[in-house]
Amino acid sequence: MSQENKTAKFQGATKYVLDDELAKIINVTMAIEMPLLLKGEPGTGKTMLAHAIAEALKMPLIILNVKSSMKLLDALYQYDTLTRLNDSRFGDSKREVSNIEEYIRMGKIGQAFVSDVRTVLLIDEIDKADTDFQDDMLDVLDQMQFDIMEIDKTVTAKHRPVIVITSNAKKDLSDPFLGRCNFHHIAFPDQDMMRSILDVHFPNLSADLVEACITTFYALRELRGIEKKPATRELINWIRALKADPDFKVKTLRQGSVPYLGILFKKSADLNAACQQASRLRT
Amino acid sequence: MFVEFFYLLRQKGIPVSPTSFLRLQRALCTGIIRSVDDFYTAARAILVKSERYFDTYDQVFAYTFKGVALTEPNDLELTEIARALLDEWLKNPADIARALGLDEEDLQKFTPEELLKYFMDRLKEQTGEHHGGHKWIGTGGTSPVGHSGFHPGGMRIGGVSRNKSAIKVAMERRYKDYSQEGPLTEFQMGEALKRLRRMIPSGPKDLVNVDKTIYETMRNAGEIEIVFDHRLTDRLKVILMIDNGGWSMDPYIDVVQTLFNYARSQFKDLKFYFFHNTIYDNVWLDYQRYFKPETIDDIARRDPETRLILVGDASMAPYELMHPSGAIYTDQKQNGASIDRLKFLAKTFRHAVWLNPQLETNWGYTWTIGAIRQVFPMFELTLDGLEKAVQHLVSRH
Missing domain, CATH: 3.40.50.300 (P-loop containing nucleotide triphosphate hydrolases)
Structure with missing residues (x-):
């Protein structure tokens, strides 16, 4: 048993x-x-x-x-x-x-x-x-x-x-x-791999959203002065949060505003650095 | 089988043990390895034990199984030529974008390395001189290589798309970025410092002492008598003295800060002091080294079991260290040369180390480092150095 x-x-x-x-x-x-x-x-x-x-x-x-x-x-x-x-x-x-x-x-x-x-x-x-x-x-x-x-x-x-x-x-x-x-x-998965990982976790996610999320996510990983980069686990949780938010639109990501940064960056110093730099992201 | 491969790996500095090589033979015997691709992954998993050697492994593998020369001299020369050309061209980026047949936007996605690679490929394809063509490189040509612009850098690892042969994968050198040591993080420092803790019983009695319980129970004629003990907690005393003065320590402030942050959360009894370059009569409790001085004589009256850690680059003018009135601040009164004060500290606290953020290979260039090294055991402020320092601090001597 x-x-x-x-x-x-x-x-x-x-x-x-x-x-x-x-x-x-x-x-x-x-x-x-x-x-x-x-x-x-x-x-x-x-x-x-x-x-x-x-x-x-x-x-x-x-x-x-x-x-x-x-x-x-x-x-x-x-x-x-x-x-x-x-x-x-x-x-x-x-x-x-x-x-x-x-x-x-x-x-x-x-x-x-x-x-x-x-x-x-x-x-x-x-x-x-x-x-x-x-x-x-x-x-x-x-x-x-x-x-x-x-x-x-x-x-x-x-x-x-x-x-x-x-x-x-x-x-x-x-x-x-x-x-x-x-x-x-x-190794950290590349973008293609990440797509298939997301596909397994969120089979019904629109291609639009996946693209936007992945682009933003990899851009965020490249930010300077981050000690603990967000990883797959953080991305999955983040997308979960985005899905749960009824007001969220894919458009906002493209415009360069990133909601729920706290899910991706767990250290307060990292979060501050990310908040400052995130506004400069445009896709 | 593959004995040459094995020796080449060793020769290139990958610590491959004979045992693991035999293990690879065993794996080959199981019949599970059926292709070069399988061999590539299996041999790497069995022989190579750290991602830092993955890049070297890739090179050796590619060399052995395809005969790609290990950084042929020719390649090196090419790189030099390419770099020179590139520099020349970078002065005129607009031309290059046009010359290489790429949008400027596309160009910006290239890292300098990729750019160079692209450029090199072009160079290799080209045979003979060429002027004014479309694809090849020459004066007045058009073909894409260009200004580096913003490049995100960071880890670039080719992914998992496995439609290529192992040799190609090996030649991609996906693990190039791993071959360098990563920067120190708070977490890693913490792991190293953790070994410093000395456990001493204190706090509430909530741990059952089995031996005593049995003994007392017997004495009690079998009536259970449970004996509790204090839990073990850390009571180690640590004094940390940090050189925070002057520009010479500026490049290291980040790394010292990391140590500083961690130490604060790690030890119960921890005192910080600051000094500039070296220690005379006082060290300071405040960062500005002004308001709260404390004399060395006072500090020396503390528990001699206290661990003393000094952090500084130990680089200064020799007279600052050796001369009886060498202090660069005129308001510092002074009893004897700084080196004598250091000796006094070293004698008082048997467990003392000096952490130097400069790399050990550079120590020979600074005279005062040598002088201070004779007083305090000195270690690099790197993960390895820190570990050695901790080992030194916990050992009895």
């Missing part, structure tokens, strides 16, 4: 436009069973890709959101001592207190290993964790097994999961880490 739920959640992934190059890389990566490291500007669909793979291959997706304070153990398993203590005191649960294994909870990597079917394991924003975490984790993924110290048991992956790792950092990750994965950099 839970399996079904998991797969059902990712129907949105039909909205992913996969280009040939990336598809080839994924196939090769899966064939030689390596983790795939994806880099690219935020908002170019790194995370979405894992969803798309899971959906296309009909595999459940397990997401590990990396946090800076995370320890590797958290991702593998957790020994729930408090529940055990509680059970041993009150004895009102069905669990066997002397059996520690009942109090071991699998973390995300652990779940992927013990799953009965092959899964897609997405390790999101690996760059947030420190290098020790990164290297240790790759050891585990390399050997496809880890030990649970408390019960002296080794967990071995039943099926090697398809592993997708994303990173936002411009900085390179450590060498041993890179050595163990395949790498791809998702």
Whole structure:
């Protein structure tokens, strides 16, 4: 049941436009069973890709959101001592207190290993964790097994999961880490690609509006002094906002006024710079 | 297979490991790679681990599989000639627009690079001298290359249209723009600085101490006694001293500002001071370096575990640093040379670094940089430098 739920959640992934190059890389990566490291500007669909793979291959997706304070153990398993203590005191649960294994909870990597079917394991924003975490984790993924110290048991992956790792950092990750994965950099989509992406997201959008939006959007990306350029995600949200506004006319975009700049520019300094320069845009 | 290709990649500075090369062989064995196109993408994903090397990879690939020379000298010469010609022509843009058979509007869409490329293509197509023709380049000719005008620049990556052969794609050199280092952003700085935090328990007790809980429960004859601890939070003390005076720091104000903004939100106990060029008896709490001076002796009385970070280009006249009365402001009273004050600071705070926004390769040209480097460990104000500096600040020594 839970399996079904998991797969059902990712129907949105039909909205992913996969280009040939990336598809080839994924196939090769899966064939030689390596983790795939994806880099690219935020908002170019790194995370979405894992969803798309899971959906296309009909595999459940397990997401590990990396946090800076995370320890590797958290991702593998957790020994729930408090529940055990509680059970041993009150004895009102069905669990066997002397059996520690009942109090071991699998973390995300652990779940992927013990799953009965092959899964897609997405390790999101690996760059947030420190290098020790990164290297240790790759050891585990390399050997496809880890030990649970408390019960002296080794967990071995039943099926090697398809592993997708994303990173936002411009900085390179450590060498041993890179050595163990395949790498791809998702470039920012060009205008044609963007058209097909929009087409998938908004099948009923008029060609007129698409053109105007895309022209304005790429012009906005070229503005000077912007730290975080708007990406695909921002464009989609922006168009959603434009569609929701009953007063919006395509004409206004052409005239050079850009409504809802706040959706495209998330940093206040960027927004100010954009507001000043946007009025000069004419298409 | 492709051993030469492998060595050429290494030779051109892409760190390709033998393991990954073997992995590529394994991929080839699976039969999933059926064409040169497949090979191009697969080999790149397996061998090349950073987008900074994509451009080099493209060149090597194109060279190996088609024999396009790696920047042939001939090409270089051509570029020189082209540039010279272009400069000449740019003095008379109207003529060029006409000469190249393009509207002036079309011309404006060209970046100088594209313009040059267009121009070069024309040059290559042309055989022999030519005067007064329509398509070829020569004196008095007509063919499109022209004034650069406004060019948006920015990232230009060819898209995903895959009707071309891999070699053509490789030759396009789509990743050219990635081969340079990006500018520092607040976010990246933050990532580097984060490692500086030192965790110390404080705040509300809301973390269960399992070991103690079990112990206390046993002592309590099995009656559960849960013990809570303080959460770990950062208590690191940081003093940041910034050189904000004079024109010599002007080009770096942006990058220092970034560090400044970030540092403010990152650390609980952070003090800013300002100075000009180097430190004498006082540093200032205010940006104008006038209203709120604080003496170095006062600062030295702080916790010696405080991390001291100085930011400045360390470039000045040698006497400003070495002479007992070298201060360029006459109202500054002075006990001894500035270099001695710096030594005093370095001795007081064991964890101190000097961040220099100038690139390390230029340090040798300024005498005072060398002198200050002997007092404080100096690092570039770049991502790499910052990381090294942080490493130095957290290490015990």
